[in-house]
Amino acid sequence: MHIARVTAGCSCDSLADATEMMSVTDALVRALAQVAPITETESVPLATALGRTTAGAVRATEAMPFFDNSAMDGFALRCADLDGRCCLPVAGTIAAGDAPCDLPAGAAMRIFTGAPLPLGADAVVMVEACVDKTTKVHIERAPAVGDNIRRAGSDQAVGQKLLDANTRIAAHHIGLLSANGIDAVEVIRKPRLAVFSTGDELQSGPRAPGQIPDSNRPMLLALAREAGADVTDLGILPDDAAATAEALHGIGDRYDLILSSGAVSMGGKDHIREALIAAGGTVHGWRVALKPGKPVMFGTLGAAAFTGLPGNPFAVHVGFHLFVLPQLARLLGARIAPFAPVPAIAGFAWSRKPGRAEVFPVRLAAYDEAGLPVLERLGQSVSATLLPLAGADGLAIVPADCREISPGTPLFWRPFCPAGDVT
Numbered sequence: 577m578h579i580a581r582v583t584a585g586c587s588c589d590s591l592a593d594a595t596e597m598m599s600v601t602d603a604l605v606r607a608l609a610q611v612a613p614i615t616e617t618e619s620v621p622l623a624t625a626l627g628r629t630t631a632g633a634v635r636a637t638e639a640m641p642f643f644d645n646s647a648m649d650g651f652a653l654r655c656a657d658l659d660g661r662c663c664l665p666v667a668g669t670i671a672a673g674d675a676p677c678d679l680p681a682g683a684a685m686r687i688f689t690g691a692p693l694p695l696g697a698d699a700v701v702m703v704e705a706c707v708d709k710t711t712k713v714h715i716e717r718a719p720a721v722g723d724n725i726r727r728a729g730s731d732q733a734v735g736q737k738l739l740d741a742n743t744r745i746a747a748h749h750i751g752l753l754s755a756n757g758i759d760a761v762e763v764i765r766k767p768r769l770a771v772f773s774t775g776d777e778l779q780s781g782p783r784a785p786g787q788i789p790d791s792n793r794p795m796l797l798a799l800a801r802e803a804g805a806d807v808t809d810l811g812i813l814p815d816d817a818a819a820t821a822e823a824l825h826g827i828g829d830r831y832d833l834i835l836s837s838g839a840v841s842m843g844g845k846d847h848i849r850e851a852l853i854a855a856g857g858t859v860h861g862w863r864v865a866l867k868p869g870k871p872v873m874f875g876t877l878g879a880a881a882f883t884g885l886p887g888n889p890f891a892v893h894v895g896f897h898l899f900v901l902p903q904l905a906r907l908l909g910a911r912i913a914p915f916a917p918v919p920a921i922a923g924f925a926w927s928r929k930p931g932r933a934e935v936f937p938v939r940l941a942a943y944d945e946a947g948l949p950v951l952e953r954l955g956q957s958v959s960a961t962l963l964p965l966a967g968a969d970g971l972a973i974v975p976a977d978c979r980e981i982s983p984g985t986p987l988f989w990r991p992f993c994p995a996g997d998v999t
């Protein structure tokens with residue numbers, strides 16, 4: 577996240593409000609202060625390692641390539657045998673998977689890409705530079721020693737670092753480790769994350785008038801799972817401080833991070849802070865100069881960090897990306913990725929009230945002549961609806977003091993990543 581840019585020089589016109597709110601920068605510091613890197617590790621088969629985080633550096637146990645082999649389909653030969661000649665007898669064919677063999681003196685062997693180089697050969701002539709006459713081959717362009725040979729160990733030596741510690745394992749890492757014959761990897765235990773919703777209005781079955789479905793909990797469970805957490809669904813808790821405190825009592829030692837949504841603002845039923853304290857927890861920070869997501873709360877309960885997200889669903893989505901993803905990254909000892917690292921320009925005009933940094937869904941509409949993404953703003957900054965997100969390619973952010981956006985204004989955004997990719 578370009579936090580400095582986001583919060584620098586606030587000139588909000590609602591200062592009374594802003595003085596009670598943390599900047600996004602301070603809120604992130606507060607969020608991260610509640611979590612510490614997990615120290616437990618486990619070995620997992622490579623087949624299940626996607627999305628896990630390496631516990632230590634992974635090193636090659638063998639040099640690569642494992643043996644001298646051909647980079648091309650063609651003919652393996654000894655260059656000296658061509659001295660004054662352009663035609664050699666073909667002594668046989670060697671394909672990938674064949675065991676290495678000897679190259680008879682004065683002969684060539686037909687060879688396919690990846691096949692072990694016959695012992696004695698010092699070059700491969702690609703098939704395009706030869707005329708294959710089945711029992712003999714006519715070489716049209718004389719090779720140099722070493723041509724089209726991938727030498728054993730030329731890509732990497734034994735002990736070469738393949739992955740750094742605290743790397744989130746992606747598909748290409750699985751390919752690299754597989755290529756090295758590594759079939760298990762030591763990873764950090766998954767962060768244990770629990771999610772609950774609050775609200776008497778939330779109903780999972782048939783709904784009475786005034787009731788609505790719970791959308792935050794399924795979304796948070798999905799986001800957390802996508803980010804590599806081991807998730808627990810704690811269900812819906814009623815709008816009641818005592819019942820919530822009772823439900824929270826003692827659970828802090830089972831999780832690394834507990835997420836709630838709702839009941840964190842100013843109303844009479846906004847009891848999360850009270851319930852957390854009654855359950856033995858601590859509130860370490862509350863209210864951020866952020867839209868949506870102003871009432872976010874950072875706390876602890878036993879060993880767990882407790883992040884109280886607001887009830888409005890888009891505020892939940894934003895709070896997860898701005899604060900919870902970095903908390904998960906810190907738990908995994910991984911790099912804290914910027915929230916909105918990609919430069920872009922606005923393709924829209926917008927006059928807004930300054931005072932809070934603002935996150936909004938955007939669609940990638942085009943690229944300008946310099947290759948910068950041109951973003952269209954979706955929706956009207958209503959934190960109660962997720963609809964504009966449905967057609968969005970990502971989230972953009974503007975700093976708290978931003979009043980006016982016009983076409984061409986520089987922006988920073990976070991393109992949505994494919995499922996399973998945190999950063």
Ligand SMILES: Nc1nc2c(c(=O)[nH]1)N[C@H]1C(S)=C(S)[C@@H](COP(=O)(O)OP(=O)(O)OC[C@H]3O[C@@H](n4cnc5c(N)ncnc54)[C@H](O)[C@@H]3O)O[C@H]1N2
Nearest residue numbers: 773790791792793838839840841842846870886887888891
């Ligand atoms: N007097 C003030 N009122 C409000 C303020 C304020 O500063 N002063 N802040 C507003 C902002 S900003 C937000 S965001 C909301 C957040 O309020 P709460 O976190 O206390 O959330 P609730 O009141 O419980 O719910 C808000 C809204 O979201 C709906 N909701 C709640 N949980 C879910 C869920 N799991 N799935 C779907 N929808 C949910 C709930 O029904 C409400 O409509 O407060 C403003 N008010």
Ligand code: MOO
Nearest residue numbers: 868869870891959
């Ligand atoms: O923070 Mo609220 O989410 O602005 O609506």
